[in-house]
Amino acid sequence: MAFANQSFLDIPETYLFSMISRRVDEVLRRRPDLRILRMGIGDVTRPLPPACVAALHKATDEMADAATFRGYGPEQGYLFLREAAAREEYQARGCDIAPDEIFVGDGSKNDIAAFVDLFGQHNRIGIPDPVYPVYLDSVRIAGFSPLQVLLLPCTADTDFALPVPDTRLDILYLCSPNNPTGTAMNRDRLARLVAYAREHGTLVLFDAAYEAYVQSPDVPRSIYEIPGARDVAVEFRSYSKTAGFTGLRCSLSVVPRGLLARTRVGHDVDLHRLWLRRQTTKFNGCPYIVQRAAEAVYTPEGKAQVAALIDGYRETTARIRAAFASLGNPVYGGVDAPYVWVRVPGGMTSQEYFDHLLERYGIVGTPGSGFGACGEGYIRFSGFSRPADVTHLEEVLRS
Secondary structure, three states, X not given: OOXXXXXXXXXXXXXXXXXXXXXXXXXXXXXXXXXXXXXXXXXXXXXXXXXXXXXXXXXXXXXXXXXXXXXXXXXXXXXXXXXXHHHHHHHHHOOOOOHXXXXXXXXXXXXXXXXXXXXXXXXXXXXXXXXXXXHHHHHHHOOOOHHHEEEEEOOHHHOOOOOOOOOXXXXXXXXOOOOOOOOOOOHHHHHHHHHHHHHHOOEEEEEOOOHHHOOOOOOXXXXXXXXXXXXXXXXXXXXXXXXXXXXXXXXXXXXXXXOEEEOOOOOEEEHHHHHHHHHHHHOOOOOHHHHHHHHHHHOHHHHHXXXXXXXXXXHHHHHHHHHHHOOOOOEEEOOOOOEEEEEOOOOOOHHHHHHHHHHHHOEEOEEHHHHOHHHOOEEEEXXXXXXXXXXXXXXXXXX
């Protein structure tokens, strides 16, 4: 009989969003006429930009013609998308990132979880708390023990930004704009963390999935806007929350050349080479037609259509923030990110307030406790909501 990976068994089975789905189903069985306002999981609700749809159709037609058919593509992604991303996402903002330092994936969740394949289990890893569950779960599944993982508290005292750690770490996860709290680090805070990483030889894994929502002028959209960051940081980006690709799956991981790790015997190893080797071993690439759709994001039409999408989600986020603020609840985030982080009222726990809103109003948020111990006492709401649902939210909260 085969032996199971014990690390899977050591992690609680109740993945946060699966729990939410079960609770909603339970309530609907008892109250089938209840209108459910789904503001929990951060899935988009608006169609793909027309420029991306047109590119999908064109690329699909190419696949039907022997002269333009494509089979296996390059595992690191087609050059046409990597060149466009390097130019528009990085070089246009003064970031020194070349096309061959960009890898195309099939979603940031996969990229972030897979990147831990590159590291030996003697590393000490820092993860902010509250946290997107994939960071912690993927590290544990990879076999890292709880003793090797340091959860770093992020609280309202610092607007949920991570203070500079007071101990040396080998790897540090960061997410800004942040999921779940909806807050974002300003340039000074991020620069201090980059300086810490450079001083201690810490590798930063920087999740920038929500960078397109940044509005504040002092909030960087890439860690590479900070001088020296390319010597210590890998960055992950996604087309899911910018152009609505949650159903298509396309992402970017940036691994600068010259970014090093070390073997246990003290030899330097190029992480760019290791990630390329990992991808060519375990991944066959994002589909050609999806990469053509992603390329269309950077056309003049695509840029305008994506901007309109983001403006729409910003508006719903602002309305959700205002609705809960009107109740007197302290609210955070919702300015540079599509999430609103609400303090639970009346001494209730996160789960109790989640249940209260679901049972009474049909409002579905995400209990902050599902994001870590420092998330207890808060609940997250997603701005990727339908405008009609936000209108109904406003109405029921006023009643």
